[in-house]
Amino acid sequence: MEQGVEVFRALADSTRRALLDSLFSRDGQTLNELCARFPEMTRFGVMKHLSVLAEANLVVTARQGRTKRHYLNPVPIEQVANRWISKYAARFTSALVALDEQVAADPETEMSRKAETA
Amino acid sequence: MSLTAHVYQIYIGATPERVWSAITESEWTRRYFHTTEFVEPPKPGRPYRTVGADGRPAIDGIIEEMRPPTDRSPGRFVQTWHTLYDPELSDEPPSSVEWTVEDAGEGLTRVRLVHSNLERSPRTWENVKDGWVWILDSMKTLLETGHPLPRVRDDESVRQAVSS
Numbered sequence: 001m002e003q004g005v006e007v008f009r010a011l012a013d014s015t016r017r018a019l020l021d022s023l024f025s026r027d028g029q030t031l032n033e034l035c036a037r038f039p040e041m042t043r044f045g046v047m048k049h050l051s052v053l054a055e056a057n058l059v060v061t062a063r064q065g066r067t068k069r070h071y072l073n074p075v076p077i078e079q080v081a082n083r084w085i086s087k088y089a090a091r092f093t094s095a096l097v098a099l100d101e102q103v104a105a106d107p108e109t110e111m112s113r114k115a116e117t118a
Numbered sequence: 119m120s121l122t123a124h125v126y127q128i129y130i131g132a133t134p135e136r137v138w139s140a141i142t143e144s145e146w147t148r149r150y151f152h153t154t155e156f157v158e159p160p161k162p163g164r165p166y167r168t169v170g171a172d173g174r175p176a177i178d179g180i181i182e183e184m185r186p187p188t189d190r191s192p193g194r195f196v197q198t199w200h201t202l203y204d205p206e207l208s209d210e211p212p213s214s215v216e217w218t219v220e221d222a223g224e225g226l227t228r229v230r231l232v233h234s235n236l237e238r239s240p241r242t243w244e245n246v247k248d249g250w251v252w253i254l255d256s257m258k259t260l261l262e263t264g265h266p267l268p269r270v271r272d273d274e275s276v277r278q279a280v281s282s
Contacts, residue, residue: 026122027122027123027124027125028122028123028125057127057128057129060125060126060127060230062123062125062232069122071122071123071124071125073125073126073127074126074248074251075126075127075128075251075254075255078251078252078255079255082255082267
């Protein structure tokens with residue numbers, strides 16, 4: 001099966017995206033640590049979501065002694081991006097996104113923007 | 119917060135033997151690894167050094183383990199990693215890069231890359247974080263299509279292009 005399909009399916013769920021966010025902010029968490037961050041979910045629920053993420057290759061586990069740690073693997077997301085965006089354009093896009101965020105974060109430009117549209 | 123390892127995994131439509139060559143042989147690395155190549159063929163237990171196409175030093179360290187993949191066991195290539203391409207990074211202590219190359223069935227090879235021992239190398243940690251993603255994707259593209267990913271213009275020129 002095309003790998004992209006699994007990636008999209010895994011990312012379609014907000015809980016799984018939240019799990020990835022959690023690993024993005026702190027990579028290498030154990031199952032217990034992840035469960036503690038999602039008290040509203042059962043341990044079984046967290047494990048189930050993690051296995052969908054692992055099947056999509058978005059989460060990779062590695063053993064450190066007796067501890068199993070979970071790591072965010074960004075490679076499939078890059079591959080999805082490369083499918084439609086050339087590397088050159090991708091850098092351009094991210095520069096533009098950064099520029100937009102910068103403008104949005106600056107209250108003065110935000111005000112002049114509003115004035116323009118008013 | 120302590121800096122943890124970076125862990126990456128990619129599936130490549132090539133035999134483990136070809137992937138192993140792509141990691142350990144200069145004829146391959148110079149095509150996808152920012153033009154870098156081994157000055158001498160890497161040997162287990164021996165120091166190594168890589169240079170870019172312009173001859174500038176890139177990385178050096180020791181090859182700690184070098185076991186090609188067989189039918190029964192995955193390939194392992196373990197190197198210490200000391201950056202030479204950026205003086206700010208070369209001040210930091212060597213870290214560790216471990217490649218594992220394993221037959222994943224259905225004509226695919228699973229490559230796992232763990233970059234660890236980065237606790238005292240925060241700048242290297244940050245620098246390689248996204249860099250490895252591009253390297254792995256480029257290696258996959260080269261092995262599967264015969265062409266690497268196109269070279270990227272550096273961020274600075276893009277920033278200038280955007281702001282002008």
